Amino acid sequence: MTSLKNCPAPAKLNLFLHVNGRRADGYHLLQTVFQLIDHGDTLHFELRDDDAIRRVTDLPGVPEESDLIIRAARLLQAEVLRRTGALPRGVDIAIDKVLPMGGGLGGGSSDAATTLMALNSLWQAGLSKEELMALGLPLGADIPFFIFGETAFAEGVGEAMRPVQAPDCWYVVIEPGVAVPTAAIFCSEHLTRDTPVVIITDFSSHLENRNGLKGFGKNDLQQVATKLFPPVAEAIEWLSAYGDARMTGSGACVFSAVATEAEADAVLAKVPAKWKAWKAKALDRHPIIAKL
CATH class of the missing domain: 3.30.70.890 (GHMP kinase, C-terminal domain)
Structure with a gap:
């Protein structure tokens, strides 16, 4: 398999969001329920013949080097190299961007999570869901939720999650x-x-x-x-x-x-x-x- 097309990166809603305190390192302690919804971005992945990772879609206001999509892909590529000693092929990533920036919908985090999940499959990297969640957390606190992949009651800085039922609405x-x-x-x-x-x-x-x-x-x-x-x-x-x-x-x-x-x-x-x-x-x- 050399490509994965039409990979969904759905938005999330916080059905509630409580701030319970603040840790010594400045991070806030939260409680929330994350709800996935069927509206979001779509990503497309095409393997390259070299090891370069490129975003082939222009996103105004988001330089390629700082894009969470690119950072997530390079993080996983480095992890595969560390585990196997072999650098996986590079990838061209295109995105149909729908979700607004600064909207609270988790757009950038969802894009990064979809990138990690898609490339884990495309590169046959074999990382577990929990390993991908841990890999994504330093990039953004919401990324683990999207990899968790179901309605979640979340605590801590958002990384401690349990599945929960929410309205079918x-x-x-x-x-x-x-x-x-x-x-x-x-x-x-x-x-x-x-x-x-x-x-x-x-x-x-x-x-x-x-x-x-x-x-x-x-x-x-x-x-x-x-x-x-x-x-x-x-x-x-x-x-x-x-x-x-x-x-x-x-x-x-x-x-x-x-x-x-x-x-x-x-x-x-x-x-x-x-x-x-x-x-x-x-x-x-x-x-x-x-x-x-």
Whole structure:
């Protein structure tokens, strides 16, 4: 096999996101539920005759050398060399970019995770899921989740995960048109860092009681993001008329759950033209698993 085409890199939503504390090294202690959705980027991999790793798609504002896709590929290539003594063939990577930068949807992390999973297969590297998760963690805290590949209750800095059931529903997502830098949110003096710890059954029982559509907890980063970026606050206020609207990740995208695709379409029809908005179905497994 010399190529892998149409490899999905789906977005994620944080159904809630609590900040429980801060470690001595500055990293924040979090609790969240990660939900995959069927909307995202698509990557294509073609092996080369040399050992170079190249991105053949231009991404404005993302230099090739700093792109998580390239960094992940080179990290895995070096790991294969370390394990086998042989450098695997290089690869040309193309990407159909859909997810916005600074949107809280995990776009860059998902692209990197898909790269690791696809090249692990293409190079026949043989790394386990757990090994790929550990390899990806230094590049980004969300990367292990995408490799984990299913709805997850996550703790720590986001790397300690357990599978959890979440609603089989649709989501309406609004892109408010701003990019929110994660560092600006976590560095803010106004960020709540002492939300009480919950347990996984708190989340599960709440969903059962609320029919799966009323959100659990909150997003502690939302209060900071809405102050710094008023368009995020405006989108939340507008979408709240149709359900429990909240921000995902550190922003900027805003979402609300609905029971059916028809309900999602009805909300989308009313979204103001100044915003980009779309619908997505909840996924319980990463779609690349069936492909590999």
